[in-house]
Amino acid sequence: MLRNIIFLLIIVVMAGCSGDSDDIGIVARVNEAPIYLTQLEFQHDQFQADSVGTYVPSVEKLRNEYGDILADLVVQELVVQDLVRRDMAVTDEEVQKAEEVVRADYPEGAFEQVLVEEYIDLKSWRRQLKYYLAQKKLFQQVLRAQIKIDYKEAEAYYREHISDFYLPESMRILVVRGPSRELVVRAVEKFSQDQNQMDLATAFGEVETREVVVREGRLSAAWRSALEGLKPGQSSDVLTDRLGFEALVLLERSEAKVLAPAQAYPLVEEALLERKLHDAFDAWLSENLATATITVSEHLLAEAMEKDEAEAVEPDMSAIQENMEESGSDVSTEGALGN
Template sequence: MCKIKTFIPVIIILFFLFIISCKIDNAPPGVIASINGEYIYLDEIEKKYDFIHFEYDEDFLNIAKVKKEYRNELMNLFLYKLIDQELKKRGLAVTDEEVQKEEEKIKSDYPPGEFEKILIEEYIDYDSWKKFLRIRLSINKFINTIIKPNIKINFKEVESYYKNHIKDFYIPNMISFTLFYCANKNILQEIRKNKLSIESIKNKYPEVIVHDYKLSLEQTPMLWKTALEFTQEGHFSKIKNDKKGFYLLKVNKKYSSKYLEPAQAYPLIERAILSKKINQYLYNWFIKSLRNAEIKINKSLLEG
């Protein structure tokens, strides 16, 4: 999934809003704006703001700052409403079934009842969370069904990106190794002496903790780094101890630093270019849609 920037420069948006917006008349209580006849309630902005700022913020008493952030959230809600309206116009609106399916998928990663418990602990209203889920699904559908089919990436763009971002494709020295950890030093000596396989170790010595790692030398903890550097592939290091027990390292493979070839880097390049083009397409579409939209707004929100 591509990451999109939903925040459009506010100064540009305010320019459009002051030109094309009208005063709201005879609107239901709590309406802060409308776009193409669809109301946006202050409650929506407050919940969106609270969803992002659920922890106590000392700046909450800074009225000017809160108003500015409310304006930003209003801009995002305009974007979401326009996306939803476009999907409905094309018969592609996110259905209740799609929302339910995604909700069940998310909940499946948690024990029964745990997800709801987390929402309560984080002071997140369930209905609001579900609305935000629908928004996310709408944005994803808009990107996948409307934006992506209009985006093309040619070879020259890929080649240029590779040359201009060559540092991004540098792979440092890497090392693949296995850590054996145990409170009994004699067991590790047995493993080292007889070069036991991982399978036999797990069967014979279940008390031994076994972990596989593949890290760059820069990422490797200093505690292990020296031992790994001076241990050949396929060999064990010397047994070391810490405060809780003993550990043994086995070097599986060492990888020299290199730059990814263009063909290897292509998926990364494609993702980066695609993300940039999606954001640009979305920005242009949003500005154009605002020009053509009927917007009514409570101007008091834009003051201060």
């Protein structure tokens, strides 16, 4: 897991606090940039919002959850700092524009109401939006530019994954539904004459149409029976169910086939790009972690879990130190900020 990678590569565990009030509430630093307990709690609250029921997690489960969230925050901060060095930092204008896009999906005033109902702090939400935009920019404008896909590589992928490009037998069908058998029959007859699906809704206001593509192996028994023996352009008898009446017009029957290399190339390119982006990000992360100074409060878990568990558990620093020694890094476990 990402959390394990980060803690294996941590250079320093946060040194003892001198009582500086500026350190209060800081749970980690990434190249001196602070990560606050409020950020950790905000992310954990969002994580818990997806949980169902009143199950109280164990201390070990909380330890893992907070560790995963902190690892994500560390990576997000590294991304932000890298973009700043490249003079590609996410601007306030970009954040505002992205927020406006989100707000546009809500009626006026509803966005703020959702924040209140879900106990979401707007400032924290905007911070996470900025992190999201930064990671998106890193992938699209930095890592993507480093990736080249050679045609020989694409050919090799196509041959090795040929089964992914197999298309089974399928049918393209126009489904015509209506409140009465007679109306459906008339609508199908009109479609047979002018082949215009849109005209049906105008001519028959109560008729609904939809076009679907179904694999033959996934046809229901009723549809399979109704379509049996039909040729493209022909329609089935009117079927009856509890929701009304419907007829099926067979528009196209496609035989099973394997996509040709030229047809499969967009899918091959997408698969290779996803793999290469993943590898490029792993390389980017390893490089940035190797040169970063990441410090973490040894009392992080005890402080962060105080509201959830009466029992406070400190991280197993001996295990972390043992792993660090194996990787050749130095570890200090003198204390924590915020003491």
